[in-house]
Amino acid sequence: MFESAELGHRIDRDEYRRREPVLRAALLQAQVALSAQKRFPVLIVIGGVDGAGKGETVNLLNEWMDPRHIDTHAFGAPSDEEAERPRMWRFWRVLPPKGRLGILFGAWHTQPVLDRVYRRSDTDRFEQQLQEIQRFERMLADEGVLLLKFWFHLSKKDQKARLKSLEKDPLTRWRVTKEDWNRFEKYDRFRKVSELLVRRTSTAAAPWVLVEGVDECYRSLTVGETLLAAMRERLERTEAAPGAAALPAAASAASAAVSNTAAKRTSARLLPPIDGRDVLSMLRLDQPMTREVYEPSLELLQGRLNRLSRDVKFRRRSAVVVFEGSDAAGKGGAIRRVTAALDARQYHGIPVAAPNEEERAQPYLWRFWRHLPRRGHFAIFDRSWYGRVLVERVEGYCSPADWQRAYGEINEFEAELAANGTIFAKFWLQVSREEQLRRFREREQVAFKNFKITADDWRNRKRWNAYHQSVCDMVERTSTGIAPWTLIEADNKLYARIKVLATLVERIEQAL
């Protein structure tokens, strides 16, 4: 989940100096339109780890825009007035009205996360609070609030470095408290709890935008550009329905009402990272691996996998292995190296193509539920439910609303299986454009590979950038502690196969 915010994102100072004045002018302009239209409020929620620049960003937003139309609130210990009322009362008090911006520095998620980190609440209680948050945020979206949630992230190493450097500078020393270091001690736990929060409360209506906090220029521009895009989209949208009171007869009221609700909703689009760095572009795709290393490694790993599959502890578990990847990335070859290690009675390979008629007549997850493994079994998916947020998104086979809600549905689906003992390994195999072209040509020329290349492949290739963005969003939204994505650099097939096997073996070993 946090992979995309640990890439060392940065924007150099010159570029920042060029872009900042433009962004600033545009934000101010959007704010003026917001005040003039008074059609909706903007609520910005700031969360994340200490030392990631949350405070600086809040100050910057107030500097960039007209602070007279911004209400900024931080939340310490509740006042006695607040303590005597339900937990949410203090947040209701400070909701911005239509036409204004509200910035909440910490919000309704803060206390539940800390309670869980310090084990003042148990998992069930925490889950319940997450649900309350979901419901509350959905209500805000339904009521027309433009809700933007930014999660500031630092890797453990970066957080430590950042706290130290703040401490060293006499000017910023005051920013680091003993409390910050105490919390840093709990970094791993905080990360785990936060991941669950971000996963559960990243809904289509109100996703968290992850912001890597290391580089000031990057994080400032990211927050500013995201805010600007969301405000502009909403400001430009004309109200679909007239005032509800003027609705025509009951017959058409239902459809008008729906567009009305729709008109109220905007969610922060996940913009591509402003510095062009993303989880895919950071990969070095041509990893070295010689036959001499490959052969013995393969044998060793297959033997290990076979023993794990016969482990008595595995009888109470099951494994779901998902293969996704660019066309001609070598999924088939990698799958064969996995299945070669398994007893044929113990695994089921499921090739996933376009849904057949029976499957189209059902909810999209139905055809995957059918193939869930029994205890002690493997299910190996050659393409999977992720088609919803990849091909179906890119080709427009489903509506944006459909693929946007799919992230949450898929996370729930996997969590349900994991709770039942399923071990997950999910692989994205990535080849470079050049290597893909080489393989396509080879397939066309070599007779026995000819069947493998179709017009679809060439068409998909044209949508390279759209797929690229979809994969990055998919990893950001669905790589979770229970079912993480592993990105496989696949220009060298030997390397790819070994990395797949090694990862799978490691996942199962950890789980048993």
Place this chain on the structure above:
Amino acid sequence: MFESAELGHRIDRDEYRRREPVLRAALLQAQVALSAQKRFPVLIVIGGVDGAGKGETVNLLNEWMDPRHIDTHAFGAPSDEEAERPRMWRFWRVLPPKGRLGILFGAWHTQPVLDRVYRRSDTDRFEQQLQEIQRFERMLADEGVLLLKFWFHLSKKDQKARLKSLEKDPLTRWRVTKEDWNRFEKYDRFRKVSELLVRRTSTAAAPWVLVEGVDECYRSLTVGETLLAAMRERLERTEAAPGAAALPAAASAASAAVSNTAAKRTSARLLPPIDGRDVLSMLRLDQPMTREVYEPSLELLQGRLNRLSRDVKFRRRSAVVVFEGSDAAGKGGAIRRVTAALDARQYHGIPVAAPNEEERAQPYLWRFWRHLPRRGHFAIFDRSWYGRVLVERVEGYCSPADWQRAYGEINEFEAELAANGTIFAKFWLQVSREEQLRRFREREQVAFKNFKITADDWRNRKRWNAYHQSVCDMVERTSTGIAPWTLIEADNKLYARIKVLATLVERIEQAL
């Protein structure tokens, strides 16, 4: 919540004989259209108490329609195939495809309810399961499933009578098992747990339809008519969006996608009861109460209320008292009799009119959050958040989607307050049409009452039936264990005031 299913609903046999063939033909016709269009599946979920006619109704539906296009499933102990997979797997297996009807006799709610009744799960766990159910049902609705959920209800007395009579008849004796009687022992607990289920999972997309099970003719027609109305509505609706694949440019894609999602959703409308009996029409509005009884009762109750308000235990609680009612039903007079018993520093009276500019700029619940009482205090609302599902619904001040989601939001809101220690008393004051007219005329004629009557009052009076239906829906959807509605027969003001005070005193006594 179950008030409307304990009214002794019945349809006499002659009427049933007239209506049944018409309904049957129409259902069959709808089923044929469903099969032909193959646009969506229909999923009927049957839940509720034993002996309320669930089995008979399932059989009847199969008799009325073409059973070759219906898949009926009951769920006993899971098979070994099922036990080895996640809990929901058995339900995914039997989802009907587009064009078919599925009837689930017991479904995903059954096990969680029983586990909670027999205390095999705790409240947190149960809450979590309810959330899973909500998410699952929302996904089904988003995927285009027409989901109809019927909850068969019997009062404790009726269930006992019904089980006994089934047992007496040699032909039906087999229907009553020892298990049924064991469960009957737990009636009160089952009712409490079920209420929470019905409340939490009655969403706008998939509300439970409550069916009183005493009278066979009534329950059969109710289920049949509800099913027919929902199927017809969905069949007649033309698909708003063309195939998603044919979507135009990205700019208009968002709005098309929304109507697409909307087109997929139909929810069971809550039809007025087919026998015309509802919670309001069952009231005898002119209750007797003489001045001789009124005066001493009033004094007694006010004294009791005052002592309760000063009870040391009340210092850690608070009370929210809601008054709603027809125009000229005497809310003001009843409120004054309550406040007269309280210390002015301890209560806050909140008259609720149309929202002002500040309030209109916020989510509709905002103006009520502002007025929540501190510990040890009373908040007395003269009209309230229920305006959303009353006047705003009837006058079209908000869209159907908005007031439909409001039931759930209001229930959450009240649950949040109750969890914080708030005691609720909610009163609906009902006068007859004749008595209202008499009071309107009196107001017009008596100088010092003249200010009380406006054009609005006369206009509302014209919408009598629409308000009537809204009140019944409101009581069915928002009368809960923690915050029940009390209906006040208000043709006699003296009686109304005494009933209000007595109820309020009782609510607080029970809570402390």
